[in-house]
Amino acid sequence: MEKHEEIVDARGLACPQPVILTRRALEAAEKGSITAVVDSEVARDNIVKMATALSCSVDVNRQGKDIYIHITKPEHFGTALEAHENLLFFVTSDTLGKGSEDLGRLLMKNFFYALTEQGGLGKVIIFINSGVTLACSGSPVLDYLYELQQDGAEILSCGTCLDYYRLRDRLGVGQITNMYTILEYLQKVPRVIYL
Amino acid sequence: MPDDAGVFRLRPDLALVQTVDFFTPVVDDPYLFGQVAAANALSDIYAMGATPLTALNLVAFPSCTLGAEVLSEILRGGCDKVAEAGAVVLGGHSVEDDEPKYGLAVTGVIHPDELITNHGAQGGDLLVLTKPLGTGILVTALKGGLLGPAEEKALGETMAALNEGAARAMREAGATACTDITGFGLLGHLREMAFNSGVDVEIEVAALPLLPQAREFAAQGMVPAGAYRNREHLAPYVEIVGEVTAADQDLLYDPQTSGGLLIAVPEERKDELLSALRREGISRPRVIGRVIGSGSGKITIRGI
Structure with missing residues (x-):
């Protein structure tokens, strides 16, 4: 017989009980997934927030008045960072080194070309300030970044910076991030290389 | 949309500022809840730049399920906070209710020319x-x-x-x-x-x-x-x-x-x-x- 997954029936309960009960069930579940049933949108949104913060994947279905929230635990439950991310490239400019800007752009291209040779697995690349232009359409290294991402690298660009340079619509690779996430990566990834 | 409190001019140099606020407990400690409810009620007076003078208690309380001690702690918290504000509690009114609620009606004064409203913000502020x-x-x-x-x-x-x-x-x-x-x-x-x-x-x-x-x-x-x-x-x-x-x-x-x-x-x-x-x-x-x-x-x- 198929093993039934745990169901948390939090219908009719006042905030914050639904999210508390779901979290407890999620922590207790050895592996796999649970389903929470609620009947309010506030409970739904709060449970989705909690599960997302714990890196779970979430699927929401409505059946009449009841809302079913199916939550699947990740392999590394409770940690936002993937365990294998061990090298962070913190790219603060669109040129590499101080001096001629033309030379700096060439050096940056050479750098990312060389990096593709090593593969992307375990690497995080964060772009801030004019560095974000490297992840946007028209960038000389966009193809290399795409390859690195395909290879397993995580690529993040600062949203405030994209807005400043009016490049949000032109982001070509990776995700948009914020200063909280950037700070978390700088503190948690064992090795950081500043460019 | 209204301001934080109601204002009534008594004389050219004196206006009354009045407000009322009450709510259900936000913390378990009844004395702290009393303090919080009073600070919250007094806040509307302060938001207009006025000085509180007097307050009246508003109480809803399940006296059968919660002891009189709990209520007196709530009121003590409120009274102490009003005293800290330099005002006095003149009295109040209570009703039976399944869920406790506490708050105060507060009266303050201000010179009408010194009133600070929520509609005076200027470009560049x-x-x-x-x-x-x-x-x-x-x-x-x-x-x-x-x-x-x-x-x-x-x-x-x-x-x-x-x-x-x-x-x-x-x-x-x-x-x-x-x-x-x-x-x-x-x-x-x-x-x-x-x-x-x-x-x-x-x-x-x-x-x-x-x-x-x-x-x-x-x-x-x-x-x-x-x-x-x-x-x-x-x-x-x-x-x-x-x-x-x-x-x-x-x-x-x-x-x-x-x-x-x-x-x-x-x-x-x-x-x-x-x-x-x-x-x-x-x-x-x-x-x-x-x-x-x-x-x-x-x-x-x-x-x-």
Whole structure:
């Protein structure tokens, strides 16, 4: 017989009980997934927030008045960072080194070309300030970044910076991030290389 | 939209300022709840720059299920807080109710020329907030049994703190407008100020003062229903620029109990206001944004 997954029936309960009960069930579940049933949108949104913060994947279905929230635990439950991310490239400019800007752009291209040779697995690349232009359409290294991402690298660009340079619509690779996430990566990834 | 309290001019040099507020318990300790309810009720008087004189208790209480001792502790908390404000409790009224509720009707006075309303903000003014945000989220976490002792202490202290010193400081520094932050959250009360003043405003997430762990608990779904209602009501007037996380949005909409004063002050008097606030013992007054100029009450949020 198929093993039934745990169901948390939090219908009719006042905030914050639904999210508390779901979290407890999620922590207790050895592996796999649970389903929470609620009947309010506030409970739904709060449970989705909690599960997302714990890196779970979430699927929401409505059946009449009841809302079913199916939550699947990740392999590394409770940690936002993937365990294998061990090298962070913190790219603060669109040129590499101080001096001629033309030379700096060439050096940056050479750098990312060389990096593709090593593969992307375990690497995080964060772009801030004019560095974000490297992840946007028209960038000389966009193809290399795409390859690195395909290879397993995580690529993040600062949203405030994209807005400043009016490049949000032109982001070509990776995700948009914020200063909280950037700070978390700088503190948690064992090795950081500043460019 | 109304101001924080009602104002009635008695004489050319004297106006009455009156307000009433009550709610269900936000903390378990009845004495602390009494203090918080009183600080919250008095806050509307302070938001207008006025001085409280008298207060009347409003009580709903299940005397069969909760002991008379609990009620007397609530009233003692309220009375002590009113005394701290230099006012007196003249009396009150109580009714039987299944769920306890407590609050006060407060009367204050002010010279009509010195009244600080929520509609005087001018283009170029800076916006200063005097208490950290996140009381609704931390109260939710407290109800869920998740709050640590340090966070619980910080929550109680901020909610029980009078806005008296903040009001004194803003009068000294020539504030152009003020409102206190309560159930409609920072954005709800800011929207009232901006709309009533006929201006547009902007707020920076990177400047918001927050209670300890408030951002973490918001991300964990400890968000009260009131925050969702506030968002639904206010979203049409709010524009987001840059990255504003879901947790930060929740904090901006989080309903506050006995929140701080939001003060508009001309830019050239900002330093004067901040030093006056610090002299009054307000540890983290923050410039959280500014008035852009004439407008229809639009709020721009700049992310991090």
